[in-house]
Amino acid sequence: MASAPTSTHCPYCSLQCGISVVAGDRPATLQPQPDFPTNLGGLCSKGWNAAGLLDHPQRLLSPLVRTVPGDRTSPFRAAGWDEALDLVAAELVRLQAAHGRDAVGCFGGGGLTNEKAYTFGKFARVALGTAMIDYNGRFCMSSAATASNRAFGLDRGLPFPLADVARAQAVLLVGSNPAATMPPAMQFFDAGRAAGATHVVVDPRATATARGASLHLAPLPGTDLALANGLLHLAVKDGLVDEEYVATRTTGFAAVRAGVSASWPDRVERITGVPVADLRRTVHALAEAPTAMVLTARGAEQHSSGTDTAQAWINLALALGLPGRPFSGYGTITGQGNGQGGREHGQKADQLPGYRKLADPADRAHVAAVWGVDPDELPQPGLSAFEMLDRLGTPGGVRALLVLASNLVVSAPDVNRVRDRLAALDLLVVSDIFLSETAELADVVFPTAQWAEEEGTMTNLEGRVIRRRQALRPPVGVHDDLHLMKELAERLGRGQHFSTEPREVFDELRRASAGGLADYSGISYERVDAEQGVFWPCPATPDGQPDHPGSPRLFADRFPTPDGRARFVRVEYRAPDESPDAAFPHVLTTGRLMAHYQSGTQTRRHPATAQSAVGPEVQLHPDLARTLGIGTADVVRLTTRRGAATFRASLSTDIRPDVVFVPFHWGGASAANALTNPALDPLSRMPAFKACAVRAERVGSP
Numbered sequence: 168m169a170s171a172p173t174s175t176h177c178p179y180c181s182l183q184c185g186i187s188v189v190a191g192d193r194p195a196t197l198q199p200q201p202d203f204p205t206n207l208g209g210l211c212s213k214g215w216n217a218a219g220l221l222d223h224p225q226r227l228l229s230p231l232v233r234t235v236p237g238d239r240t241s242p243f244r245a246a247g248w249d250e251a252l253d254l255v256a257a258e259l260v261r262l263q264a265a266h267g268r269d270a271v272g273c274f275g276g277g278g279l280t281n282e283k284a285y286t287f288g289k290f291a292r293v294a295l296g297t298a299m300i301d302y303n304g305r306f307c308m309s310s311a312a313t314a315s316n317r318a319f320g321l322d323r324g325l326p327f328p329l330a331d332v333a334r335a336q337a338v339l340l341v342g343s344n345p346a347a348t349m350p351p352a353m354q355f356f357d358a359g360r361a362a363g364a365t366h367v368v369v370d371p372r373a374t375a376t377a378r379g380a381s382l383h384l385a386p387l388p389g390t391d392l393a394l395a396n397g398l399l400h401l402a403v404k405d406g407l408v409d410e411e412y413v414a415t416r417t418t419g420f421a422a423v424r425a426g427v428s429a430s431w432p433d434r435v436e437r438i439t440g441v442p443v444a445d446l447r448r449t450v451h452a453l454a455e456a457p458t459a460m461v462l463t464a465r466g467a468e469q470h471s472s473g474t475d476t477a478q479a480w481i482n483l484a485l486a487l488g489l490p491g492r493p494f495s496g497y498g499t500i501t502g503q504g505n506g507q508g509g510r511e512h513g514q515k516a517d518q519l520p521g522y523r524k525l526a527d528p529a530d531r532a533h534v535a536a537v538w539g540v541d542p543d544e545l546p547q548p549g550l551s552a553f554e555m556l557d558r559l560g561t562p563g564g565v566r567a568l569l570v571l572a573s574n575l576v577v578s579a580p581d582v583n584r585v586r587d588r589l590a591a592l593d594l595l596v597v598s599d600i601f602l603s604e605t606a607e608l609a610d611v612v613f614p615t616a617q618w619a620e621e622e623g624t625m626t627n628l629e630g631r632v633i634r635r636r637q638a639l640r641p642p643v644g645v646h647d648d649l650h651l652m653k654e655l656a657e658r659l660g661r662g663q664h665f666s667t668e669p670r671e672v673f674d675e676l677r678r679a680s681a682g683g684l685a686d687y688s689g690i691s692y693e694r695v696d697a698e699q700g701v702f703w704p705c706p707a708t709p710d711g712q713p714d715h716p717g718s719p720r721l722f723a724d725r726f727p728t729p730d731g732r733a734r735f736v737r738v739e740y741r742a743p744d745e746s747p748d749a750a751f752p753h754v755l756t757t758g759r760l761m762a763h764y765q766s767g768t769q770t771r772r773h774p775a776t777a778q779s780a781v782g783p784e785v786q787l788h789p790d791l792a793r794t795l796g797i798g799t800a801d802v803v804r805l806t807t808r809r810g811a812a813t814f815r816a817s818l819s820t821d822i823r824p825d826v827v828f829v830p831f832h833w834g835g836a837s838a839a840n841a842l843t844n845p846a847l848d849p850l851s852r853m854p855a856f857k858a859c860a861v862r863a864e865r866v867g868s869p
């Protein structure tokens with residue numbers, strides 16, 4: 168029997184396309200919403216096929232435990248929820264009694280709803296009392312977040328609605344390929360181009376996005392900081408700096424100006440491979456357009472110098488007077504579905520809800536009061552994601568890990584090392600929809616509800632808080648992660664602090680975030696329903712009324728810094744942690760394909776998306792392939808200092824001859840992250856996913 172459509176959002180990327188689900192008859196069907204502001208009726212192949220996840224034959228429908236407890240080589244068997252929860256709780260208590268509270272760690276994800284991300288942070292600090300919690304967003308856009316906080320005093324991916332892109336008369340897009348990763352977003356870029364805007368794309372590959380741009384700059388991976396400083400040098404040299412804006416709205420430019428005077432264009436051209444003429448054309452286009460944007464994404468940010476690189480792009484935007492100007496500014500394009508909200512409410516090692524700081528006494532006191540606990544109970548900041556993973560099972564390290572919404576052995580850097588560390592744990596607990604590669608290694612697996620089966624909120628790439636609505640109930644035997652955390656907390660003696668009702672959790676989140684930078688206190692489910700989402704910060708009035716209009720555009724008059732000004736920070740180019748040498752003579756970079764999302768746990772299982780997509784291929788330039796004796800579809804082994812993986816060869820002139828590219832959606836023999844370098848950015852703790860030294864060799868024929 169058909170039922171009324173339920174308005175909700177795609178389960179995948181940060182565009183959070185509006186979707187209507189009809190679930191009265193199974194299987195559920197879906198349609199894009201024609202009027203949701205980020206997709207306007209568009210969907211990509213991932214979204215179109217998302218309903219196929221709901222009744223997928225490989226879905227987990229009961230908890231799994233090992234046939235022989237403690238022996239992960241023994242097969243799984245189905246268990247009841249009480250049996251699995253009792254087992255996990257007893258082990259957590261035993262390990263914390265023996266090794267201390269920080270012997271238990273939590274690893275979250277940027278796909279969790281705000282309610283679940285908030286509860287996971289609280290669960291770690293209140294139910295477990297551990298400092299050890301971080302999440303996979305650390306591997307995503309933490310560098311841009313750190314740089315934005317440093318420059319603007321605030322991190323919101325886009326400080327303006329996505330539709331503003333169509334009104335910008337010049338756009339510099341760095342390390343992003345929305346034509347493949349979020350195709351409906353291209354309508355805003357296309358509208359701008361159709362209206363005469365100049366678009367410049369920075370990418371070592373001539374992607375679909377780059378091919379549609381006015382100009383494509385193809386630097387060597389890991390050299391973006393030199394490129395940005397070179398552009399700023401030319402802005403200074405050619406008199407393009409907005410001196411009035413710099414004088415009235417910023418601090419610190421003198422030191423930056425002195426720093427980039429050393430970035431002579433010929434040196435930048437030598438480092439990056441980008442001709443000076445193209446640099447000059449780019450900076451003049453940005454400076455001379457009445458409205459202009461600088462947008463970055465993972466290609467610019469996933470480096471061991473990621474924070475400084477993002478800062479260099481921000482410096483350029485500030486020098487040109489862009490942030491806060493109408494239809495202009497700097498923004499970063501978030502990747503994961505709730506990559507924005509997931510980093511605002513306490514999953515990060517150093518954060519409390521509302522972007523409050525765990526190390527700040529006033530912030531601790533505020534949140535502890537909302538949580539009904541003593542501030543002294545709350546742990547201090549713990550380790551960042553890779554640092555925690557790298558110490559699993561070591562003396563003094565984490566001995567039990569709870570993983571929500573992450574497939575670490577595909578998505579973490581240097582996955583062979585991470586796999587070894589996971590194997591050294593006393594207890595690994597994973598909650599997922601499917602038996603992911605990480606769940607396969609666990610002692611206990613909990614089946615969880617998915618997108619169209621749950622209520623909650625997400626915060627998209629624009630900082631717009633939106634509703635995820637339930638169109639159908641989870642299958643019998645499946646519960647959501649709020650239920651999992653509440654039941655575990657009960658068994659740990661702290662159940663009274665937790666709720667399984669998303670609306671109750673959101674109301675508590677609102678109070679916890681009140682007065683913080685990411686203030687949700689004026690947002691309610693009703694407002695989100697009525698207004699197609701509400702942009703934060705949105706504080707309640709002093710008498711608690713939610714009538715603030717929300718904040719679609721930020722920084723028009725001041726920045727949320729102590730003096731109201733944005734901060735330039737002088738940053739210098741440094742070579743990537745690894746450069747090519749005789750043993751590893753090429754540069755490896757990694758990225759995404761249109762058909763797959765993140766570690767591919769969901770999209771690799773969907774027949775329609777899996778069949779429409781190419782498999783794990785390495786993209787090489789024909790000139791490089793010729794010197795290596797590699798032909799189309801040959802089996803190619805890539806080797807780095809961490810490990811090796813094999814891929815089918817795809818030859819294309821769309822890539823630089825000194826670079827090879829692999830997608831990271833697969834594990835096992837074609838795991839791109841068996842190759843990647845876990846060298847960390849000193850500030851954001853972002854690994855160097857986007858550039859390392861590699862050797863390529865033919866090991867088989869088609």
Ligand code: SF4
Binds near residue numbers: 180182184214351
């Ligand atoms: Fe939209 Fe992203 Fe979903 Fe594609 S994956 S339909 S772009 S939200």
